[in-house]
Amino acid sequence: GNSVTQMEGPVTLSEEAFLTINCTYTATGYPSLFWYVQYPGEGLQLLLKATKADDKGSNKGFEATYRKETTSFHLEKGSVQVSDSAVYFCALRLTGGGNKLTFGTGTQLKVEL
């Protein structure tokens, strides 16, 4: 079946540190890939997406590149801020997969001063 695996959290970083959150996937076809962010008490916000191999999604200083050869979509940011503290979800969506998003378990990020 289709699945997404994310690194365990929480990830605790100092402000201005470099962030990587690993995400790998298993899929029977060629999925579209997404990163969502959830702030405390809120729903999910789309952070970025990539729809085919070698695409790079980017938004608000965050980036992720769709790597078909390693089935990965790692999230990176060069310099995190306290306001980036949230839970980050990696997700995939397949044509013919009933259009649902399949999510990873989420990675909590805590950024400290």
Add this chain to the structure above:
Amino acid sequence: EAGVTQSPTHLIKTRGQQATLRCSPISGHTSVYWYQQALGLGLQFLLWYDEGEERNRGNFPPRFSGRQFPNYSSELNVNALELEDSALYLCASSSQGFSPNQPQHFGDGTRLSIL
């Protein structure tokens, strides 16, 4: 533009009761999705509606049901509530429902608590 709106924000019920959750999609979006975010279980797909029809259903019992209205808003109904139904229920919408490239945009959810 207004985002996805869900009501109520919080809902408290007792075992055996029925709950109705509501969702209004982003204007112009024809697809609505429901997800359950339960503690320890992550985000699980519940239902997908497009143009008033149920298009896909996740691995949930039949007491979870819903519908989509002509204005594309949607209701999720949960009958015979059980303690394990306590969760955050998230609604999302998208345009071009059958395209996996179109992102789903989420509301802030309804927190359902079963006493």
